[in-house]
Amino acid sequence: MSERSDNLIKTIKEKGKNLQAEMSFFDHLEVLRWHLIRSAIAVCIFTGLAFAYYDFIFDKIIMGPKTPSFWTYRMMCLLGARFNLGPDFCITKIPIEIVNNEVAGQFTLQMNSSLMIGIVIGVPYLLYEIWRFVKPGLTDLxxxxxxxxxxxxxxxxxVGVLFGFFIITPMSINFLANYTVSPEIKNLVTIDSYLSSVATLTLGTGVVFELPIIIFILSKMGIMTPKFMRSTRRYAVVIILIIAAVVTPTPDIITMMTVSFPLFLLYEVSIIISSKVEKNKLKAEKGLRTY
Structure with a gap:
C-alpha cells in the first residue's frame, strides 16, 4: 500500500512539473506574441509616415540611383576631374527606361516601397524588442x-544601408544599365524589377554589415573560431574582390578599393571580436578550474 502511495505521489509530482513547464512555455509564447505585436505596430507607423511623404521618397530615394544628378555620380565626376581618372569615371547618363506593365503596378509600388522604408526605419526598434525578449534568459555576465x-x-x-544605397546600388545599376549584348536591345526595366534591385542591394548590404554581430553570437555558441576565420581569409579576400569588380563601373583600383575596403574591414573586425570571445571563454574556464 505504501509503495502504491509513493508511486502515486511521484506521478503527481512529475505531472505537476510537466504542467509547470508547459505553462512556462506558453507564458513565453505570450510574451513573444506581445513583442511581435509591438514590432508590427512600429513598422505600420513608420510605413504610414513613408506613405504620407511618398513624393520625396520616390523622387530622392527610390529613383535617386537612376538619376545622373544623384550624390554618388556627382562625387564621381568631381573625383574624376580632380585626379584625371578619365571621362568614363564621370557618369552623366543611365541608359534605362522604367516602365509599368501592370494595372495596379504603381499602387503596388507605393505600398511595397513604403513598407520597405518602414522596415528599414523600424529595425532599431525591432532589435530593441528582440533584446527585451532574450534578456531575461541571460545570466548577469x-x-x-x-x-x-x-x-x-x-x-x-x-551604416550598411547607407553604404549600400550610396555606393553599391548606384554602381550596380550603372553597370547593369550599360551592359549590353547588342545595341539593338533597349533596356526597358519594369518598376517591380527596379525596386527589387534597389531594395535587395540596400537591405542586403545592411545585413552584410551585421557580420561582426553574427560572428560574436556564433563565437559565443562555439560555432565560429578566429583560427577558422584566419585560415579562410584568402577565400574571403577573393570573394570580396569579385564583388567589388562586378559592381564597379570602371576597372580602376580606386573605385574597387572604395567598395572592397569596408568589407575587408568588417572581416578583420569580426576576427578580432571572435578572438576576444575565445579569450574570455578561456579565462572563465581557467577561473572555474582554479575555484
Whole structure:
C-alpha cells in the first residue's frame, strides 16, 4: 500500500512539473506574441509616415540611383576631374527606361516601397524588442557582455544601408544599365524589377554589415573560431574582390578599393571580436578550474 502511495505521489509530482513547464512555455509564447505585436505596430507607423511623404521618397530615394544628378555620380565626376581618372569615371547618363506593365503596378509600388522604408526605419526598434525578449534568459555576465547589442547592431545596419544605397546600388545599376549584348536591345526595366534591385542591394548590404554581430553570437555558441576565420581569409579576400569588380563601373583600383575596403574591414573586425570571445571563454574556464 505504501509503495502504491509513493508511486502515486511521484506521478503527481512529475505531472505537476510537466504542467509547470508547459505553462512556462506558453507564458513565453505570450510574451513573444506581445513583442511581435509591438514590432508590427512600429513598422505600420513608420510605413504610414513613408506613405504620407511618398513624393520625396520616390523622387530622392527610390529613383535617386537612376538619376545622373544623384550624390554618388556627382562625387564621381568631381573625383574624376580632380585626379584625371578619365571621362568614363564621370557618369552623366543611365541608359534605362522604367516602365509599368501592370494595372495596379504603381499602387503596388507605393505600398511595397513604403513598407520597405518602414522596415528599414523600424529595425532599431525591432532589435530593441528582440533584446527585451532574450534578456531575461541571460545570466548577469551574458547581459553585461551583450549590453550594447541594440546600439551596435543598429549602427552597423544603418551604416550598411547607407553604404549600400550610396555606393553599391548606384554602381550596380550603372553597370547593369550599360551592359549590353547588342545595341539593338533597349533596356526597358519594369518598376517591380527596379525596386527589387534597389531594395535587395540596400537591405542586403545592411545585413552584410551585421557580420561582426553574427560572428560574436556564433563565437559565443562555439560555432565560429578566429583560427577558422584566419585560415579562410584568402577565400574571403577573393570573394570580396569579385564583388567589388562586378559592381564597379570602371576597372580602376580606386573605385574597387572604395567598395572592397569596408568589407575587408568588417572581416578583420569580426576576427578580432571572435578572438576576444575565445579569450574570455578561456579565462572563465581557467577561473572555474582554479575555484
Amino acid at each position: 551574458e547581459r553585461k557582455s551583450a549590453s550594447g547589442f541594440v546600439f551596435y547592431a543598429s549602427m552597423l545596419f544603418i
